[in-house]
Amino acid sequence: MSERDNTTAMRVAALLEKVAALDGELAREVDWLVGRYRRSERNLDKISRMSDRMQARILELNDRLRAASLTDPLTGLCNRRGALDALAACIGGDLSKGGACMLALIDIDHFKTVNDTHGHDAGDQVLVHFAARLKAALRPQDIAARWGGEEFLAMLPNCPPDEALGLVEGLLQGLRNQPVMTQAGLLNVTASSGIARIVVGETSHEAALARADTALYAAKRSGRDRCMVAPD
Amino acid sequence: MLERIYIEATRSSPHVECDPASLVLRFVGESYPENTFQFYRPLIAWLDRALAEEADQTVTLDVALSYLNTGSIKSMMDMLDRLDEAHQDGRPVMVLWRCDAENERIVELAQELLEDLSLPHEIRTE
Numbered sequence: 513m514s515e516r517d518n519t520t521a522m523r524v525a526a527l528l529e530k531v532a533a534l535d536g537e538l539a540r541e542v543d544w545l546v547g548r549y550r551r552s553e554r555n556l557d558k559i560s561r562m563s564d565r566m567q568a569r570i571l572e573l574n575d576r577l578r579a580a581s582l583t584d585p586l587t588g589l590c591n592r593r594g595a596l597d598a599l600a601a602c603i604g605g606d607l608s609k610g611g612a613c614m615l616a617l618i619d620i621d622h623f624k625t626v627n628d629t630h631g632h633d634a635g636d637q638v639l640v641h642f643a644a645r646l647k648a649a650l651r652p653q654d655i656a657a658r659w660g661g662e663e664f665l666a667m668l669p670n671c672p673p674d675e676a677l678g679l680v681e682g683l684l685q686g687l688r689n690q691p692v693m694t695q696a697g698l699l700n701v702t703a704s705s706g707i708a709r710i711v712v713g714e715t716s717h718e719a720a721l722a723r724a725d726t727a728l729y730a731a732k733r734s735g736r737d738r739c740m741v742a743p744d
Numbered sequence: 745m746l747e748r749i750y751i752e753a754t755r756s757s758p759h760v761e762c763d764p765a766s767l768v769l770r771f772v773g774e775s776y777p778e779n780t781f782q783f784y785r786p787l788i789a790w791l792d793r794a795l796a797e798e799a800d801q802t803v804t805l806d807v808a809l810s811y812l813n814t815g816s817i818k819s820m821m822d823m824l825d826r827l828d829e830a831h832q833d834g835r836p837v838m839v840l841w842r843c844d845a846e847n848e849r850i851v852e853l854a855q856e857l858l859e860d861l862s863l864p865h866e867i868r869t870e
Binding site for chain 1: 814817818821825849853856857860
């Protein structure tokens, strides 16, 4: 109890003692008033506790809502907004420590044809399976995002370019060797990729993304189902 | 003479019925009206008059609210205090709180509101 609450309690007790010696009706009146006061205090405590619980719940819901707004509901990967947040953090964090951050844009080949030929449900299943394989191919510290309809972005902080290339090529090789199971049967799926390094000194991700995009385009132009690395 | 009160529910305020024949004060829906105390003042006043009249007939508070803002909780406390005092004075009263079994929070709220009271009450999960 606070100093003030203590004083109030003491004064109430002292008053009750005096009242006990008083006229019956006055005593009853004081008794009634004290009862009201005590009930009021109890209600206030209850309301405070309930309000605290409500606020905690609001904070929890806010966190969940925020996480949902950064997630692609189909694949469970980051969505574009989530990816942009991660990119900003990558630039802010790793590069200042002197590490190299690699970006890989990966685009599923002929995806429109998959949708047109086998239906959108099968197309969605291809995306879901691909997303799982992408996640599995990356290291725990890497971030996989659904960047567009059939386009994915991988961010590899503190990763030597050779290692990044190895990881992506492993992913593409896996696709070649193992068709994807969908409701339309086993589908042969390949992907193309462009890799770029975020160079020390770059203040935003856009230039590096543009380089990765150029490399991706080159991979598509030269036959697809391959990965190309952009020069720094 | 006690009047009948009938308030239709809105998105943020409950359906309210005060029946002078049965002396039942009923709430259904959600309660977070913009001016909460203003909303509840006439209803609490009705309850006071109902408790003052017809000393033999039971006054019943029937609550089926799934969400209450803080002002509504305070207003409920005020009504429950009045009912509890009347009960201690020997007047027949009853509180019925209807909860959706899946709404843990409202079951918890009802239990907390009723725990210190001596009056007859029922928390009914439906």
